[in-house]
Amino acid sequence: MNTIFLYSLAGLATLIHNWLGKFISSELGLHILELAIIGLSLIVFLVLLCFFLGYMERRVAAFMEIRLGPNRVGPQGTLQIVADTVKLLFKEGLTPNSSDKFLFNLAPFIMVIASMMAIAPIAFAKDFQIYDINIGVLYVSAISSISVLGILMAGWSSNNKYSLLGAMRSGAQIVSYELSVGLSLISIVILSGSLSLGDIVLSQQNGWWLFKGHIPILISFVIFIIASTAEINRAPFDLAEADQELTGGFNTEYSGMKFAMFLLSEYINLFIVSAIAATLFLGGWMPFHIGGGPSSFNHIMDLIPSSIWFLGKTFTIIFIIMWFRWTFPRLRVDQLLNLEWKYLLPISMVNIIIVTLIAIMGWHF
Amino acid sequence: MRGLIEENIITEDGEFILNIGPQHPSTHGVLHLKVWLDGETIKKIEPHIGYIHRSIEKMSERLSYRNFIFATSRMDYLAAHINNEACALTIEKALQIEATPRAKFVRTILSELTRLASHQLWWGCTGLDLGAVTPFFYAFREREAIMAIMEETCGARLTQNFMVPGGIMTDIHPNFQQRTKDILEQIKGKYKEYDDIMSGNVIFENRTKGVGYLSKEDAISFGVTGPTARASGVSCDIRKWNPYSAYDQVEFDEILSNGGDCYARYQVRMKEMRQSVSIIEQLIDNIPEGDFQEKTKMVIKLPKGEYYQRVETPRGELGVYLVSDGSANPYRIKYRSPNFSNLSVLPAIAKGYKIGDLVAIMATIDLVIPDIDR
Amino acid sequence: MAFLVNYFKTIYKTLKSLLTGMKVTGYYFTHLREIHTEEYPDNRATLTMFDRFRGEVIMPHNTDNEHRCTGCQACEIACPNGSIKIITKQELLPDGKKKKRIDTFVYHLDLCTMCNLCVVSCPSDAIVMGQNFEHSVYDKKTLKKILNNPDSKLMAGVE
Known part of the structure; x- marks a missing residue:
């Protein structure tokens, strides 16, 4: 499969590694240079991704709302988001006089850093992963909960009553939904027997977990989508922002690039959550195979690069989460907690027990 | 703690003071609510009004009887026709004339179209306030078509000023009937969509059911009218109790509900839209031929006395109280606006609910702020 | 038992109503000819106001x-x-x-x-x-x- 190797991302990475190896002899120097390249390309990738997600969200919203959406700047409005970013760049980064200035300026960075860190163990393509940490699932769920600190900081330091209310709401929300997200991830971990995202993808060689026919996995997938939508503060769970109630919530006082960072982190979080769902439930970069189907079909599926598979699955889930946002009204704060503690958590707990039973009895395949 | 009290952030009892408005997305205008909060629970609300006071009542005193009507379009700008009609009816009452039958029918049709358009906007805004942005655009699609009818016949979309003493300003446009029938068909086809995306949605039901309970006694004692009161079981439809224009010639139901909560108010309005459609359907093909305007003098002078006329706007009872001293200008005009009374009940019914509920309650009371201040 | 039945009934009804709502938005997402936007400055040449419009x-x-x-x-x-x-x-x-x-x-x-x-x-x-x-x-x-x-x-x- 030499041809496929050429245009795969893993091939590209190896190529760069070998090429750099010619110039730099020391192992350490090579590593540092490569890390810098990875960091830089990651930031560029994420910013471009957010541009695309911003455009996608506006277009999806517009089409669902029988509007056209941005279609002026660039072909089909694709450059609109660039224009908006430039506008935000030139805007004054206002810091309110009576705010806690240090925390106020720190909060957006914490949000962005927390979301960027979580991208490390995600497998973008076959053999193409920044760091296949052996506790990948745990790492992602641990890192993503740091962002609540950023929201709380932003809300508190703004010295604005709306921001404070928004931050308090988000604190309660993220802490509770963390549980269901974790429990629904554990069900996959139990079945695949590994916390490493790379291994989890490999465990889906002969079928994605979602389509293997385990009902508990289906349930935990639904719970994961709901709970993670809540965890990344998107409608219908965007209580921390709640434009119509709290006029923007925790980011009421932010403007310019600091505000843009909140948007950036929101979109990175959206991507990560969808990527995790795609990796754990939909086989990550694994192509779609039909078990007993004709081998020619499976072969054609193999020809599609693994990165396309991964991004395709991720964007499908992103689209579903956007679809939620542009359809549903917002929940109330007590209903939000009701949903978690009365429905999602008990169901995921029972679900875990069933999954464990399946795993112990060896009923899965 | 002391510092916070001095800075007016919390009260002595540890209650958090939040100023919602005058610029807030869900007050639909410049309404200022001072809210005392315990956590997220509302302890007390104090509405502060007057930010958009334009002294329409005082201004009318120096305008002639023909001229002052236009200003009422700016009171409840979503029901401009009905406001204009109220003034025209008051003058007709004082002159002891009646509009021509043709004018009466057209007035009724236009009023019901206004009611439909207003309820459409309210439906969209309720969705918007509860966090669902999409229904707003679906509502505006139908509303735009109604606005096009207004534009074609009356010449303006929002502030029509089409009702004059004695009838209507000009005859209806030749396309009027066909267009109206088309929009009725369109709206009838969209009911299911409205129910699918909002009424049946479980999040929406949870947000509105049992929220903002208004008892029948409270509704009466606060002078609440319109769909808000009818959702609490108060029968107060002026169109039924005190028919004006052509309402005595049509069959329609007064929608009543005993729920008293936001969901009941929502359902009452949704059903009223269907009633409006049925009223228009009964009238649209039977508009009598004849003059569209009763002849009145160039300069209208009302006989000395006091006159009162009330009409049913989409938000409740609008009363026009007019005192005439026999000259060409009104001596005093007082509007009993439905929104002012409906707002007065907000502090009573929002107590004990959350901030999110306050938004839902305001949305279902359907406040139009310029009508409160006038 | 009745509690459990109610519990699952609620979940079923919830999911059903949410999917009904998503069907509506999904319909419009896939039917782009339903778009109602008027591109105003572009349609100036063809834009005709009603003859009674008060400008x-x-x-x-x-x-x-x-x-x-x-x-x-x-x-x-x-x-x-x-x-x-x-x-x-x-x-x-x-x-x-x-x-x-x-x-x-x-x-x-x-x-x-x-x-x-x-x-x-x-x-x-x-x-x-x-x-x-x-x-x-x-x-x-x-x-x-x-x-x-x-x-x-x-x-x-x-x-």
Whole structure:
């Protein structure tokens, strides 16, 4: 499969590694240079991704709302988001006089850093992963909960009553939904027997977990989508922002690039959550195979690069989460907690027990 | 703690003071609510009004009887026709004339179209306030078509000023009937969509059911009218109790509900839209031929006395109280606006609910702020 | 047991209602011809307003630069906002008689609310509502308009 190797991302990475190896002899120097390249390309990738997600969200919203959406700047409005970013760049980064200035300026960075860190163990393509940490699932769920600190900081330091209310709401929300997200991830971990995202993808060689026919996995997938939508503060769970109630919530006082960072982190979080769902439930970069189907079909599926598979699955889930946002009204704060503690958590707990039973009895395949 | 009290952030009892408005997305205008909060629970609300006071009542005193009507379009700008009609009816009452039958029918049709358009906007805004942005655009699609009818016949979309003493300003446009029938068909086809995306949605039901309970006694004692009161079981439809224009010639139901909560108010309005459609359907093909305007003098002078006329706007009872001293200008005009009374009940019914509920309650009371201040 | 049945019934109803809602938005997402947006500055060439649309007050002149305004000031009285001001002059007619004619018909567009009362009150149909609605200007002074053309005359037969 030499041809496929050429245009795969893993091939590209190896190529760069070998090429750099010619110039730099020391192992350490090579590593540092490569890390810098990875960091830089990651930031560029994420910013471009957010541009695309911003455009996608506006277009999806517009089409669902029988509007056209941005279609002026660039072909089909694709450059609109660039224009908006430039506008935000030139805007004054206002810091309110009576705010806690240090925390106020720190909060957006914490949000962005927390979301960027979580991208490390995600497998973008076959053999193409920044760091296949052996506790990948745990790492992602641990890192993503740091962002609540950023929201709380932003809300508190703004010295604005709306921001404070928004931050308090988000604190309660993220802490509770963390549980269901974790429990629904554990069900996959139990079945695949590994916390490493790379291994989890490999465990889906002969079928994605979602389509293997385990009902508990289906349930935990639904719970994961709901709970993670809540965890990344998107409608219908965007209580921390709640434009119509709290006029923007925790980011009421932010403007310019600091505000843009909140948007950036929101979109990175959206991507990560969808990527995790795609990796754990939909086989990550694994192509779609039909078990007993004709081998020619499976072969054609193999020809599609693994990165396309991964991004395709991720964007499908992103689209579903956007679809939620542009359809549903917002929940109330007590209903939000009701949903978690009365429905999602008990169901995921029972679900875990069933999954464990399946795993112990060896009923899965 | 002391510092916070001095800075007016919390009260002595540890209650958090939040100023919602005058610029807030869900007050639909410049309404200022001072809210005392315990956590997220509302302890007390104090509405502060007057930010958009334009002294329409005082201004009318120096305008002639023909001229002052236009200003009422700016009171409840979503029901401009009905406001204009109220003034025209008051003058007709004082002159002891009646509009021509043709004018009466057209007035009724236009009023019901206004009611439909207003309820459409309210439906969209309720969705918007509860966090669902999409229904707003679906509502505006139908509303735009109604606005096009207004534009074609009356010449303006929002502030029509089409009702004059004695009838209507000009005859209806030749396309009027066909267009109206088309929009009725369109709206009838969209009911299911409205129910699918909002009424049946479980999040929406949870947000509105049992929220903002208004008892029948409270509704009466606060002078609440319109769909808000009818959702609490108060029968107060002026169109039924005190028919004006052509309402005595049509069959329609007064929608009543005993729920008293936001969901009941929502359902009452949704059903009223269907009633409006049925009223228009009964009238649209039977508009009598004849003059569209009763002849009145160039300069209208009302006989000395006091006159009162009330009409049913989409938000409740609008009363026009007019005192005439026999000259060409009104001596005093007082509007009993439905929104002012409906707002007065907000502090009573929002107590004990959350901030999110306050938004839902305001949305279902359907406040139009310029009508409160006038 | 009844509790459990209710519990699962709630979940079923919830999911069903949410999916019904998503079906509506999904329908519009896939049916792009339902889009209602009017791309305004682009459709200027084809955009026609309704013939009764009230955009501004205009005074039509015929090809001989004649209008129908007799200067009776009925519109000035009818206007609730004082946006019309008629300045008259005495004009010497060919037969030697002096007659009142309009000198300038001043119309303040910035004060006008397009209520149509002036047009209705005009006994000689001299003014009508125009359909132009693009009135944005940089200088407020340009909103004060003089409706009668320079050197225009009263149309013969209008009294």
